[in-house]
Amino acid sequence: MKSNAQHQQQAPTKGALEIEGHSIDFVPDHERTDKLSTQGPFWFVGNFTFFTMTIGFVGPSVGLSSLWTTIAGTLGIMFGTLFMAFHGSQGPHLGLPQMIQSRAQFGYRGVVLVLLATLFVFAGFNIVNLVLMMQGLHTLFQWGPMQVALAVTLPAAILAILGHDWMHKTFKWSLFLSLPLYGIVTLAVMMGWVHDAPAAAAAANAPAAAPLGFNWVGFVAQFAAGASYNIAYAPYVSDYSRYLPKNTPSGKLIAAVFLGASLSGAWMIAVGGWLGEHLHATDVLVALNAVGASFAPQLGTVVVAVTILAFLPVIAMNIYSAKLTAITGVDSFKKVTPTASVRVWAILFVVFLQLGVAMGIYTSSAGLSVLNIYLVVMLYFLVPWTAVNLTDYFFVRKGRYAIPHFFLPHDNIYGHWGGRGLLAYLIGFLAMIPFFAIFNGPDEVFVGPLAKMIGSVDMAWLVGLIVSGVAYYVLCLSLDLEKEEKLIKHIEKTSPQYTTGEGW
Numbered sequence: 001m002k003s004n005a006q007h008q009q010q011a012p013t014k015g016a017l018e019i020e021g022h023s024i025d026f027v028p029d030h031e032r033t034d035k036l037s038t039q040g041p042f043w044f045v046g047n048f049t050f051f052t053m054t055i056g057f058v059g060p061s062v063g064l065s066s067l068w069t070t071i072a073g074t075l076g077i078m079f080g081t082l083f084m085a086f087h088g089s090q091g092p093h094l095g096l097p098q099m100i101q102s103r104a105q106f107g108y109r110g111v112v113l114v115l116l117a118t119l120f121v122f123a124g125f126n127i128v129n130l131v132l133m134m135q136g137l138h139t140l141f142q143w144g145p146m147q148v149a150l151a152v153t154l155p156a157a158i159l160a161i162l163g164h165d166w167m168h169k170t171f172k173w174s175l176f177l178s179l180p181l182y183g184i185v186t187l188a189v190m191m192g193w194v195h196d197a198p199a200a201a202a203a204a205n206a207p208a209a210a211p212l213g214f215n216w217v218g219f220v221a222q223f224a225a226g227a228s229y230n231i232a233y234a235p236y237v238s239d240y241s242r243y244l245p246k247n248t249p250s251g252k253l254i255a256a257v258f259l260g261a262s263l264s265g266a267w268m269i270a271v272g273g274w275l276g277e278h279l280h281a282t283d284v285l286v287a288l289n290a291v292g293a294s295f296a297p298q299l300g301t302v303v304v305a306v307t308i309l310a311f312l313p314v315i316a317m318n319i320y321s322a323k324l325t326a327i328t329g330v331d332s333f334k335k336v337t338p339t340a341s342v343r344v345w346a347i348l349f350v351v352f353l354q355l356g357v358a359m360g361i362y363t364s365s366a367g368l369s370v371l372n373i374y375l376v377v378m379l380y381f382l383v384p385w386t387a388v389n390l391t392d393y394f395f396v397r398k399g400r401y402a403i404p405h406f407f408l409p410h411d412n413i414y415g416h417w418g419g420r421g422l423l424a425y426l427i428g429f430l431a432m433i434p435f436f437a438i439f440n441g442p443d444e445v446f447v448g449p450l451a452k453m454i455g456s457v458d459m460a461w462l463v464g465l466i467v468s469g470v471a472y473y474v475l476c477l478s479l480d481l482e483k484e485e486k487l488i489k490h491i492e493k494t495s496p497q498y499t500t501g502e503g504w
């Protein structure tokens with residue numbers, strides 16, 4: 001069995017720019033210096049962004065008023081955050097990145113199938129973000145797309161290379177920037193101080209639109225968009241909680257993640273819903289510029305600049321987690337030593353992938369029209385994974401894992417291909433297809449036959465959660481947990497640094 005030293009790098013050199021010494025490997029107890037008090041603010045900032053406002057554009061685009069958009073979005077965010085927060089409790093308990101732990105359910109190599117979906121999520125968020133910024137900054141200041149891409153991606157990539165500690169530091173700085181910024185934006189929205197003259201003129205010359213109000217299809221679409229947004233964080237959370245001490249109370253950690261991510265998410269969706277209804281906003285940066293300009297002519301530019309500056313750590317977070325996912329994928333077939341050079345090459349791969357796709361979408365002028373489609377499809381791919389992973393952690397293995405075996409290419413107890421996890425994922429995904437309800441605004445893209453029977457209301461995510469979780473639990477009834485427990489107890493005696501604790 002390999003020793004811990006074979007799975008980690010040397011401790012980082014102390015200095016002004018400390019580079020994280022770990023990648024996809026186990027974080028030993030003596031290096032877990034993070035504090036529980038950082039988790040709530042960290043995840044608050046993760047959703048306290050202009051991009052989250054675009055989730056609030058979904059409601060008005062499908063006939064919801066800003067009030068119903070806020071209600072549906074808040075409920076969706078809270079629902080999605082439940083899964084996200086429970087994943088967060090795995091970080092301090094296991095000291096591992098999220099997708100490494102998924103090898104227990106899907107196998108050492110089988111996890112690659114899930115990694116493709118999560119890499120799509122990490123890279124996809126940044127691609128949509130880049131397109132939003134390219135379009136907004138071109139409209140406002142005539143910036144070229146490559147100028148925007150370089151100005152945003154370079155500092156974010158450097159931050160991702162520096163790693164975990166610097167991510168937390170910059171999220172704290174981002175909070176100081178964004179709180180007063182979005183406080184002013186919210187005040188302007190609530191007091192009705194914002195007036196977008198071009199939008200008002202266009203609306204005055206346009207045919208009268210149907211008044212916004214309530215409809216079930218729109219309500220569920222907004223709910224699903226909010227739920228998708230925070231369920232999409234589920235593969236991230238352990239990446240940023242694994243430096244917490246092993247004895248961190250799970251209940252307090254779950255509460256901190258839940259409150260941080262859901263409060264800011266609901267806040268930004270409410271602002272986005274108002275901008276969508278009253279300013280007919282389709283470009284969030286242009287709308288924020290109008291909010292700032294309602295106070296003073298040049299303040300719009302300041303609002304946009306601070307918005308993007310405060311958002312850079314979130315871009316870095318997506319790159320960082322995509323890097324972990326990419327390295328895990330390669331390591332599943334060819335053993336990787338997580339050195340600094342491997343981290344840099346993985347980050348460069350992710351960055352060039354994102355830039356290439358973002359530029360392609362931008363030049364096709366189709367970026368924003370696929371936002372809702374992207375969010376819903378992302379939810380479809382992630383739901384079976386989160387159901388399988390949480391069922392395994394809380395109800396099957398109950399937090400008991402042979403951690404060194406996550407890093408053994410051969411003769412590991414979890415095998416190359418986790419048949420139970422892969423089959424449960426496939427069963428859940430197939431069960432979702434008849435319930436798919438994918439719309440581009442009011443236009444139908446794909447609606448399954450069973451979804452049509454219930455009025456084109458999207459219930460696929462709920463079907464996937466239930467079916468995947470139940471299927472995995474039933475398939476695991478034949479799992480030899482006694483054999484695993486004997487191995488775990490042997491590891492606890494011979495390699496106490498890998499102790500996994502006594503369940504959840």
